[in-house]
Amino acid sequence: MRNPAKLTYYIGLIKPQTLALRFDCGTDDSLIDANRWLHQQLVARKxxxxxxxxxxxxxxxYWHEHVAESFKWFSAIEKRHKSAV
Structure with missing residues (x-):
């Protein structure tokens, strides 16, 4: 992770319930520690x-196997947004 302090600052600017966020990571991915850290920061800030x-x-x-889950998740958000408008 290049600059955790800067990322922590930006995470702190997020207002709860204003962001739709989904991410996943492979357990053998070189970015797993950064993804776990981000997840922990988001949990800590509710x-x-x-x-x-x-x-x-x-x-x-990996991406090919899991991208459909992300598309379904974003599609559900879009449907909820359209029904709320």
Whole structure:
């Protein structure tokens, strides 16, 4: 992680319930520690989000297997937003 203090500052600017956030990471991904840290920061600040870990690394095979879940999640958010407008 390049600058955790700067990221912590920006996370602190997020108002709860104003952001739809979902991310996942492979347990063998070189970015797993950064993703876990971000998840912990969001939990500590009670910022709603969805975080998942799955077996895999930072490669196409992992993304291909899990991207549909992200699309479904964002689609559900879009549907809720349209029904609220």
């Amino acid at each position: 910022i709603s989000h969805e975080y998942q870990e799955y077996a895999g690394t930072h490669e196409w095979a």
